[in-house]
Amino acid sequence: MTPTTAARAGLVSCGTCGLLAQQASGVAPGHCPRCGARLASRRRGSLETTWALVIAAAICYIPANLLPVLGTTTLGSTEYDTIMGGVVFLYTSGSWPLALIVLIASVMVPLGKLLALVYLLITVQRGSIAGNRERTRLYHLVEFIGRWSMLDVFVDTFTVALVQLSPLMSVQPGAGVVFFAAVVVLTMIAAASFDPRLIWDAATTTEPDIA
Amino acid sequence: MTGAGHAETLACPDCDLLQVVPELPPGVKASCARCGRTLVTQTADSIERPLALSIAALLVLILANTAPLMGLSVVGQQASTTIVGGAWEMWHQGQELTAVVVAFCAVFAPAAYLLCTLAVLLAARRPPAPRWVGELLRWAEAMQPWSMVEVMMLGILVALIKIAELAVVEPDIGMYAVGVLMLLIPAIQSSFDPEAIWKRVTWADDESLPPDGAVQAAGTPDPRSAP
Ligand SMILES: [Zn+2]
Ligand SMILES: [Zn+2]
Numbered sequence: 001m002t003p004t005t006a007a008r009a010g011l012v013s014c015g016t017c018g019l020l021a022q023q024a025s026g027v028a029p030g031h032c033p034r035c036g037a038r039l040a041s042r043r044r045g046s047l048e049t050t051w052a053l054v055i056a057a058a059i060c061y062i063p064a065n066l067l068p069v070l071g072t073t074t075l076g077s078t079e080y081d082t083i084m085g086g087v088v089f090l091y092t093s094g095s096w097p098l099a100l101i102v103l104i105a106s107v108m109v110p111l112g113k114l115l116a117l118v119y120l121l122i123t124v125q126r127g128s129i130a131g132n133r134e135r136t137r138l139y140h141l142v143e144f145i146g147r148w149s150m151l152d153v154f155v156d157t158f159t160v161a162l163v164q165l166s167p168l169m170s171v172q173p174g175a176g177v178v179f180f181a182a183v184v185v186l187t188m189i190a191a192a193s194f195d196p197r198l199i200w201d202a203a204t205t206t207e208p209d210i211a
Numbered sequence: 212m213t214g215a216g217h218a219e220t221l222a223c224p225d226c227d228l229l230q231v232v233p234e235l236p237p238g239v240k241a242s243c244a245r246c247g248r249t250l251v252t253q254t255a256d257s258i259e260r261p262l263a264l265s266i267a268a269l270l271v272l273i274l275a276n277t278a279p280l281m282g283l284s285v286v287g288q289q290a291s292t293t294i295v296g297g298a299w300e301m302w303h304q305g306q307e308l309t310a311v312v313v314a315f316c317a318v319f320a321p322a323a324y325l326l327c328t329l330a331v332l333l334a335a336r337r338p339p340a341p342r343w344v345g346e347l348l349r350w351a352e353a354m355q356p357w358s359m360v361e362v363m364m365l366g367i368l369v370a371l372i373k374i375a376e377l378a379v380v381e382p383d384i385g386m387y388a389v390g391v392l393m394l395l396i397p398a399i400q401s402s403f404d405p406e407a408i409w410k411r412v413t414w415a416d417d418e419s420l421p422p423d424g425a426v427q428a429a430g431t432p433d434p435r436s437a438p
Contacts, residue, residue: 003245004229006222011229012429013222016349017409020222020229022428030429035345036415039429090369093376098369136225136246147359150316154359154366155373157313160304161297162281162374165288169377173306181312188356200226200246 005204012039043195047121053190054117060182061110067176069156074169082176083107083152105151106180113149113187116142120194127202135199143191149184153177221250257404262332264402268395269325275388276318281371285378293385294318294363320357321396327351328399331408338411345412348405355400361393 006013006020012029013020016037024030029039068080081089083106090099116138123135156177163171218233226246235241237255242248254260279291292300294317302310327347334344367386374380 005227006229007227009229011222013224013227015224017345018221018224018406019409020220024429031415033416033429034409034414035349035412036342037349086373090373093373095372098372101365102369132226133246136248143356147356147362150312150359150362151366151369153309153313154317154363155369157297157301157309158280158292158367158370159373161292161300162283162290162370162380163377164290164300165283165285165378168285168288173301173304173309177301177306178309181309185312192356196225197227200228 003204005200007041007201008204012041014039015043042197042201043193046193046195046198047125049193050117050190051121053186053193054114054121057110057183057186057190058114060179060186061114064110064176064179064183065107067179068174069152069176069180070159071172071174072163072169073166073172075167078172080174082174083180086152086155102152102155105148109145109149110183110187113142113146113191117187117190117194120199124198124202129203132199132203136196139191139194139196139199142187146184146188146191149187150181153181153184219251223248223250251406252404254402254404254407257402257407258332258336261328261399261403262336264395264399265325265329265332268392268399269329271388271392271395272321272325275385275392278385278388279383280367280385280389281383282381283374283378284381291383294389316357316359317363320354321360321392324351324354324358324396325399327354328403332403335408335411339413340408340411342413342415344408345415348408348412352405358396360389360396364389364393 010023011020012023014032014035014037017032017035019032019034021030021032021034021039023039023041029041031038065083068082069086070081072079072081083102087099087103087107090096090102120135120139120142156173160171160173163169218231220229220231222229223243223246225248226243228243228245230244230250232241232251235251235253237253239253240249241251243250276294279293280297282289282291284290295314298310298314298317301307301313327350331344331348331351334340334347364386367389371380371382371386
């Protein structure tokens with residue numbers, strides 16, 4: 001027995017207010033009678049948009065990690081630090097718990113998010129029906145954890161804002177920060193444009209039952 | 212508001228499964244039979260409690276944005292910064308785009324989220340609420356993922372410990388305000404129930420509140436193309 005989904009029953013759940021409405025027609029579901037938003041059985045162009053944003057984020061991930069995020073000028077000489085450099089600095093200065101937090105939030109989470117989204121996109125496109133619950137949970141993990149990668153951007157901002165004691169010591173932001181912020185923003189929008197219902201669609205048919 | 216014992220037909224936002232959710236007692240959750248997602252959370256007091264919390268949060272937000280976050284002193288030189296001061300310094304140092312992202316996630320999004328939530332709750336106290344309440348509710352929900360107060364709090368702490376290696380740093384009022392805000396915002400989110408608000412908002416199609424329970428037909432002409 002295939003489960004009865006809204007799509008099969010010719011119904012559509014409003015993406016804005018959650019109201020269940022009768023589709024006006026299969027081609028154009030119409031608008032929500034409660035909130036007036038345009039109805040769509042599945043988010044329009046979900047896979048294409050998510051792919052485009054994931055690829056853009058993956059490209060930004062490279063300069064984000066290779067370019068310096070901070071430059072420290074002490075008495076005329078400037079030293080540049082990448083994200084990993086910042087982690088090493090925290091580790092060698094004795095605060096290894098913080099080093100671990102920054103390593104997880106800035107290096108592992110963005111990479112993990114990109115890999116998870118690619119995995120979800122590929123399994124959906126191949127019509128996989130295995131581990132649907134786990135994939136839905138993975139999707140929500142990606143959605144929930146995304147914001148935490150902004151940590152390093154805030155650390156850099158407040159370090160730069162506070163340490164302006166020239167000529168003694170001053171800190172400047174490096175070119176890597178903006179790429180890093182771009183990775184976070186792009187992956188957050190990518191996760192928001194992915195439609196988790198696509199994970200479940202392979203197991204059922206989305207064609208309305210005409211019986 | 213809604214009649215007792217009203218069952219409601221819903222489609223799961225994650226897997227599209229149709230299911231009938233009975234009227235739940237306060238504090239009870241219903242989750243999807245297929246994917247496990249929470250479908251409905253019946254909150255005990257979905258108006259007054261989040262309303263009080265969002266007023267408190269707005270006041271703390273003002274304090275967090277005006278008071279200095281932390282101060283630094285090294286061989287006679289003093290410095291301090293605020294949240295906006297941080298974004299402004301990034302802009303000043305040629306990182307305009309990063310400055311905009313920081314200002315958006317640290318100031319604009321939390322402020323917009325709190326203001327929209329407050330307006331929605333005030334207007335929804337006496338139903339039927341006007342249609343703009345739905346529009347503002349949509350704004351509040353759009354701002355929620357971008358409001359990064361708790362991430363900023365951790366960022367401030369890491370910056371504080373990093374700088375402590377180089378100079379004497381002192382946490383200031385602004386930082387404590389951010390800490391309080393970090394607790395208030397999730398408290399608003401857990402007591403706020405968007406569905407309870409939608410039930411009080413005037414419908415787009417007819418200027419009233421239709422009885423719930425029955426599935427309504429979608430409007431055919433797109434409202435955006437209508438005059
Ligand atoms: Zn709607
Ligand atoms: Zn479900």
